[in-house]
Amino acid sequence: MKKPTILAIDDQLINLKLLGKLMSQEFELITAVSGFEGLQLLxxxxxxxxxxxxxxxxxxDGFRVLEILRKSPVWNDIPVILLTSLDSEHDEELGFACGANDFVSKPFKPAVLLARVRNHLQAKRARDLLRLNSNVLSEEVLRESAENRAIQKACIHALAHLAEFRDENTGGHLMRTQHYVRILCELLVDNDLYSEVLVPDYVDWLVxxxxxxxxxxxGIPDAILQKPGPLTVEERRIMQTHSARGxxxxERAETDIGQPLTFLAVAKDIAKWHHERWDGSGYPDHLKGEEIPLSARIMAIADVFDAMTTRRIYKTAIxxxxxxxxxxxxxGHYFDPALAEVFESGFQRFDLVLSGFL
Structure with missing residues (x-):
């Protein structure tokens, strides 16, 4: 096993010889007779x-050498024990302030100095091992986080495609509404509205x-979903169940897994409540104002704008x-006034998205 290497820097040759005799059994010793020579070796x-x-x-002097070491990104982690005949409290405090790991007064006791050296080497090995494990763990966490995010996206897309298979218009609708939701979030943040909720991670999950x-x-029958004309009262009632069914x-998917999934929390809110209205006249729960989750209020505008501006089997586009x-x-009636206002101010962006898909 390779011996640990000790660099001894002292302008007195007799001290270097004494250190060499003391350290040679356990350590590989290299020496320098000045601060300049020691730095040059490094x-x-x-x-x-x-x-x-x-x-x-x-x-x-040693204090200046120590300052240089501690400012170096390469050498700043090397343990340094100061050896000096100075024994005032001020000198000791100055040494530690400069970054010394320990302070040993001359003449030193050989057994004490050896014990200090062993202790600091052991502490450094422990720090190095901890840093290595931390780096490996960080890389693993980042990799697993990226993999988990990809899996979560795949789950959401797989669920969304179930609806797409039932309605030939849904694919484009899903893509456009994602863009509209992103634009609304950005407009709200730019105007310092709901910024305490619309943090980057939340916006990403909402989009x-x-x-x-x-x-x-x-879960809606094709006869209703694909009906070319107006729905009857009963058919409309059945159609409106899609929000709660969503x-x-x-939730059933979470039950199968055995626990609620954080990344689906926003999805559950928008699925159930994106047809609620600001004045309480929506469905399924007749929520009113800010009782409606912000995610669902944002989705409501995105959904209505796209539904109105694209052709469906039962209507023409406006x-x-x-x-x-x-x-x-x-x-103030159907939509959150703050959302309607930013929608109007950023309308050109909505129009550009719509034009790009038509």
Whole structure:
């Protein structure tokens, strides 16, 4: 096993010889007779496990050498024991302030110095091992985090595609509404609205979850879902169950796994409540105002704008301008007034997204 390397820096040769005799059994000793020579050895590639540094040296004393070491990204972690005949409390405090790991007064007791050296080498090995484990763990966590995020995205897309298979118009609708949700979030943050909620992670999950807002339509009969004309009162009642069915479907998926999934929390809210209205006239729970989760209020505008501006089996499309007038006119009735206002201010971005998909 390789011996640990000690660099001894002292301007007195007799002290270096004494250290060499003391250390040779356990350690590989390299020496320097000045601060400049010691730093030059380090610059030339020497990398000791510990440094024994005399304080009282001409030209470049030990305190100054220590300051240089601690400012170096390469050498700042090497343990340094100061050796000095100075024994005032001020000198000891100055040594520790400069970054010394220990302070041993001359003349030193050989057994005491050896014990100090062994202790600091053992502490450094422990720090190095901890740092190595931490780096490995960090890399593993980052890799697992990226893998988990990819799996979560895949789960959401797989669920969303279930609704897409039932409705040929759904695919484009899901993609566009994701863009609209992102734009609304950015506009709100830019205007310092709901910024305490719309932190980056939340926005990412909201955008990612947007395609699940109509997942409950999987449970709606084709005769209703694909009906080319207006729905009857009973058919409309059945159609409106898709919001509650959507949340239930996601909850059943969590039950199968055996625990609620944080990344699906937003999805459950938008699935169930994106048809609620600001004035309480929506469904399924007739929530009112800020009783409606912010995610669902954002989804409501994105969903309505896209539904109005694209052709469906049961209706023709209206212009983006007409849809804007409808949404802004329903501010405070169907939609959160703050959301309707930022929608109007950023309308051009919605129009560009719509034009890009048509």
């Amino acid at each position: 610059k030339n590639g020497a990398f000791p496990d510990l440094i024994l540094l005399d304080v009282m040296m001409p030209e470049l 990612l979850s947007a395609p699940l807002h109509d997942i409950g339509k999987v 949340r239930e479907a996601i 212009s983006a301008q007409d849809a804007k007038r409808y949404i802004c006119g329903a501010s």
